Amino acid sequence: MSTKQTIAIIGATGNMGSGIAKSLSKSNNRLLLFAQHLDKVQTLVEEIKKGNPAAEAEAIACPTNASWEADIIILAVPYAAEKELADKIKDVANQKIVISISNPLNETYSGLTTSPDTSAAEELQKLLPNSKVIKAFNTVFAADFATPVIGGQQADAFIAGSDAAALQTVSEVVQQAGFNPIVAGELTVSRTLENMTVLLIQLTMKYNYNWVAGWKVLHN
Amino acid sequence: MYDLFFQKFNEKIALTAEEEALVKQYLTPKKLRRKQYLVQEGDVCKNICFVEKGALRAYVLDETGDEHITAFALEGWTLGDLSSFIKAEPATWNIDALEDCELVLISKQAYDELLQIMPKYETYIRLLMTDAYMALQRRTTYMISLPLEERYLAFTQMYPTLFQRVPQHMIASFMGLSAETLSRVRNRISNRK
Numbered sequence: 240m241s242t243k244q245t246i247a248i249i250g251a252t253g254n255m256g257s258g259i260a261k262s263l264s265k266s267n268n269r270l271l272l273f274a275q276h277l278d279k280v281q282t283l284v285e286e287i288k289k290g291n292p293a294a295e296a297e298a299i300a301c302p303t304n305a306s307w308e309a310d311i312i313i314l315a316v317p318y319a320a321e322k323e324l325a326d327k328i329k330d331v332a333n334q335k336i337v338i339s340i341s342n343p344l345n346e347t348y349s350g351l352t353t354s355p356d357t358s359a360a361e362e363l364q365k366l367l368p369n370s371k372v373i374k375a376f377n378t379v380f381a382a383d384f385a386t387p388v389i390g391g392q393q394a395d396a397f398i399a400g401s402d403a404a405a406l407q408t409v410s411e412v413v414q415q416a417g418f419n420p421i422v423a424g425e426l427t428v429s430r431t432l433e434n435m436t437v438l439l440i441q442l443t444m445k446y447n448y449n450w451v452a453g454w455k456v457l458h459n
Numbered sequence: 460m461y462d463l464f465f466q467k468f469n470e471k472i473a474l475t476a477e478e479e480a481l482v483k484q485y486l487t488p489k490k491l492r493r494k495q496y497l498v499q500e501g502d503v504c505k506n507i508c509f510v511e512k513g514a515l516r517a518y519v520l521d522e523t524g525d526e527h528i529t530a531f532a533l534e535g536w537t538l539g540d541l542s543s544f545i546k547a548e549p550a551t552w553n554i555d556a557l558e559d560c561e562l563v564l565i566s567k568q569a570y571d572e573l574l575q576i577m578p579k580y581e582t583y584i585r586l587l588m589t590d591a592y593m594a595l596q597r598r599t600t601y602m603i604s605l606p607l608e609e610r611y612l613a614f615t616q617m618y619p620t621l622f623q624r625v626p627q628h629m630i631a632s633f634m635g636l637s638a639e640t641l642s643r644v645r646n647r648i649s650n651r652k
């Protein structure tokens with residue numbers, strides 16, 4: 240037997256949010272899905288249940304309630320919306336794992352808008368001081384959720400954070416989503432992880448990878 | 460979200476506003492819907508849980524798959540599989556919600572840290588555990604020494620709100636009786652009067 244985890248996905252209808260939701264609905268998780276346009280969330284729920292009638296996924300109209308009920312919260316919104324949402328979920332996210340997936344890209348995707356001595360994840364941790372912020376999923380593309388194995392290789396997905404138990408839990412979630420989890424280090428390592436995505440985006444545009452691309456560390 | 464938790468805490472040992480704010484940093488607010496599990500047998504019970512609103516029960520399954528209720532928790536009560544929580548070993552209890560619940564969870568890490576940094580938290584836990592132990596002692600004594608009618612009356616006095624709140628077959632299970640036996644016991648008591 241295994242106790243079901245409840246995962247709230249805030250921004251569930253986006254490219255990333257819907258990819259994460261569809262992948263995680265296939266494992267032992269209960270999903271609470273939120274986005275501002277509730278009709279789109281409902282459509283996503285129907286789509287998930289059509290593919291897998293046993294999936295536990297539900298549209299929920301309030302990010303605070305979703306996060307209150309959740310064990311794990313995934314913020315899958317644009318970086319610019321994170322402050323507003325952090326204010327809404329701060330109290331109910333106390334002591335909980337909050338996954339930061341964002342890359343604060345500039346308009347031309349050539350760099351980040353955050354200063355070099357911080358990262359989106361560290362900024363989120365400042366907004367949610369009593370939550371366990373973990374960086375994950377930011378180094379993979381949304382389309383990779385449908386094909387986490389690319390050219391015969393399972394894409395790596397890097398994770399950063401400072402709480403050992405939370406890193407373990409998030410590694411399992413990343414694995415359930417189909418990727419090979421690699422814990423990269425403390426939350427400050429998010430600076431590197433967010434920049435790795437800038438490079439991956441630039442390579443993707445230059446060499447026409449068609450947005451199905453990822454990192455793989457070769458090692459013995 | 461934490462009103463009842465701090466009310467009960469302050470009944471045991473009074474906290475200043477600053478101390479309350481400190482404890483709050485370590486608490487996990489959590490909603491659980493009816494029939495959802497806090498923990499299932501075989502998983503580690505990662506949290507001790509305080510009920511702000513709603514009701515929980517703990518049960519074990521025997522070889523034939525029958526449920527035996529080992530504990531309940533209503534508003535203001537604390538529940539967890541303590542051995543699993545303290546030793547980080549697989550839980551033998553299943554704990555699920557009988558009603559929609561608002562809970563206050565304390566993880567093992569938060570529990571250990573609070574015990575380290577805050578003598579008043581240690582006092583609170585000592586008093587909580589002492590109360591729980593005394594209740595367990597009374598319950599065990601009733602279970603093994605009292606005739607059924609007296610046992611039933613002693614349990615109703617010990618848990619008055621519980622008996623109004625949960626279905627009779629669960630009370631029977633909690634007392635180690637079949638539902639039929641419990642109903643016979645209740646009939647005999649009402650015929651006495």
Ligand SMILES: NC(=O)c1ccc[n+]([C@@H]2O[C@H](COP(=O)([O-])OP(=O)(O)OC[C@H]3O[C@@H](n4cnc5c(N)ncnc54)[C@H](OP(=O)(O)O)[C@@H]3O)[C@@H](O)[C@H]2O)c1
Nearest residue numbers: 250252253254255274275276316317318320341342380381
């Ligand atoms: N796309 C990728 O391949 C990729 C890869 C790695 C990381 N990321 C990161 O993932 C995050 C999401 O990217 P995306 O491409 O999935 O974006 P997207 O497709 O635009 O989706 C954004 C989601 O957030 C919701 N949303 C927007 N503003 C909101 C607000 N103020 N409050 C609540 N919800 C809001 C949107 O739905 P409503 O408008 O209905 O609210 C939608 O569900 C970004 O931080 C991005 O950096 C993206």
